[in-house]
Amino acid sequence: MPLRRRLLVLVALVLGACLLVGGALTYWAGLRKIELEMSSAIAVGNSTVTDALASIETSGDPATQLRRIVGAFDGDRHIVARLIGTDGTVKDVSRLPLPVDPPPAWLYRLLEGKIHTQSFELPPSFQHLGSITLEADPHNEVGEVWEDLKLKFLIIASFCGVVLALIYASLGRALKPLEDLSAALNRVGEGDYSAHVAEEGPEDLNLIYRAFNRMAGQLRTAEEQNQRLNEQLSTVQEEERSEIARDLHDEIGPFLFAVDVDAQSIPLLLSRNATGDVASRASAIRQSVQHMQLHLRGILSRLRPAMLIDQGLTHAIEHLVAFWRTRRPAIAFRTDIDDARFPAHIEEAAFRILQEGTSNAVRHGKPSKIGLTAKRIPGDALRIVVSDDGTGIAATAKRGFGLVGMRERVEALDGTLEVTASKEEKGVMLIAEIPLPPERRETEENTKTTSAA
Known part of the structure; x- marks a missing residue:
């Protein structure tokens, strides 16, 4: 049952109880x-008849x-007099x-009370006439x-009607914000995070409205971030597929063709007993396969750097630069x-930042020099810098x-990320700072103390 109807029923029950109590009273x-009226009327009638009978003997x-x-x-409104023979x-x-x-x-039966x-007996000389x-x-x-x-009852019923009407109107006005909040909650439940409730009315309800609007805003922001991440993921996946396809076509394709040509020539050489040329072709096939293996290892290292990071950030960056x-x-x-x-999650984040920063610089900046830095700085943080001397930040402004x-990725680790123009006023400098966890700080301090001892 809606709250307004429940309150109205409660008030109606209270008024009904008051009406019953009023009826009983x-x-x-x-x-x-x-x-009292009947007793008084009988007393007055008794006096009247007694006085009249006192003078009847003198009557002709x-x-x-x-x-x-x-x-x-x-x-007379209350007394009925009878002459009984x-x-x-x-x-x-x-x-x-x-x-x-x-x-x-039914009311008469309830109120008639005692009869x-x-x-009155007449004087002895007139008793033959009967009695009164x-x-x-x-x-x-x-x-x-x-x-x-x-x-x-008319007054009380009118009063109850007026009271119920006023309460209905007041409750409608007072509960409208709650009804709006309920409707907004339904919209949020259906996935519409743009729902908003006007922050009006009593302060107690305003606290609820503000909390709801803040919650809806956070949900809307999270939904937008999820949508943006999905778009980013699709774009990155498509770019990665295109790049892998280009690498396979440009690097692996020619060597596969060369291996095929060399393999087809071996039977012909064997039929001519040109064993020296067969050995040369076999060596060429092996070199092509080694080149393809090296190239595939580079692609796999770029896609799955976990094994590289296990050997340290320095080792992983060396492979990135070599690639x-x-x-x-x-x-x-x-x-x-x-x-x-x-810590592993910080090293992985640092590698991804250096990898993505390098990729952006190569693709969009046309640089001749790229600098990669990852150093621990005072304040217990890891500072990561990617700098280049490319076309500058204006050229990359639309790449998002x-x-x-x-x-x-940096904000998830409570860090900061800044993209500015390079100090040489040419190119772009990407600077990220990731705080180190307390465990790392204590470990490093203990290591330094042990080394000093």
Whole structure:
């Protein structure tokens, strides 16, 4: 059940309970009022009849006087007077006015209470005329209670209706931000992270709204990063495939063709008994295979550098430089790599940064010199620098995927990445700093202490 409806039901139950309590109190007050009115009416009627009977002996016509006594109660709202003959028949009865709005029978049965009656015996000389009885009739008094009850219930019902309407409107206004928040949560659950909730209303709810907007923003940023990473991955994979295809075509293809030609010529040479030429062709085939093996090893090392990194960052960078020297012999490489060992995840990140930085410089900068540096600096961090004397940062400004990947890799290790113009005002300098973990710092300090001892 929605919160608004639940609160309305709760308020309606409370108002209904108040209405029942009010009805019970009204019933109790009505009983007391009717009992008091009936007792008072009988007392007044008793006094009236007693005084009238005291003067009946002096009356010339006692029968007429008795009818007058009964008639005196005509129009009385609470008393019915009757003249009862000696045989028990009613010879005369006063007329009781009926209520304008008669009460329901069930209400009359609830409120009529005890019947009040009073009988009067006539003087001995007039007892043959019968007797007079008075009976309190609560119909008119119950009618008054009924009128009062209807008015009270109308007022209470109107009040309850107004209160419920005001509460409904107030709850609608107060709960609208929560309904908006619920709708926004549904949108987030369906993958729409652009959902936003207005930060309005009570401060307590504002804290929730701000937290939700912050969460939605972080989810949207994460989704954008994932999308960008997927695009980057696709682009990098496509570039890597293209480069491998070029390497295989340009480097492996000619040697395979040469091996095929040499292998086809061997049967012909053997048929001519040219054994010397066969040995020469076999040697040429072996050299071609060795060249292809070396080239394939270089490709595998570039794709899967884990084994190289296991032997140290210096060894891995030497293979990286050797790979590019065979393809870009015109570029002069300068390396300055710290021989110290670092945690495996930091060494792998450093190698990937140097690899990607070198690849970007070769592809986009057209440099003649490339410098690769990985040194531990004061402050317990590893500083990685890739510099070149190529066309400069403007030429690489639109290349985004490699740089994004490096930046995210560095930020995952709580490091920083900066790309600036080279100090010689030509080319690009990529600078990354990765903090070393505490374990590495303690190990190095212990090593230094041991060496000093």
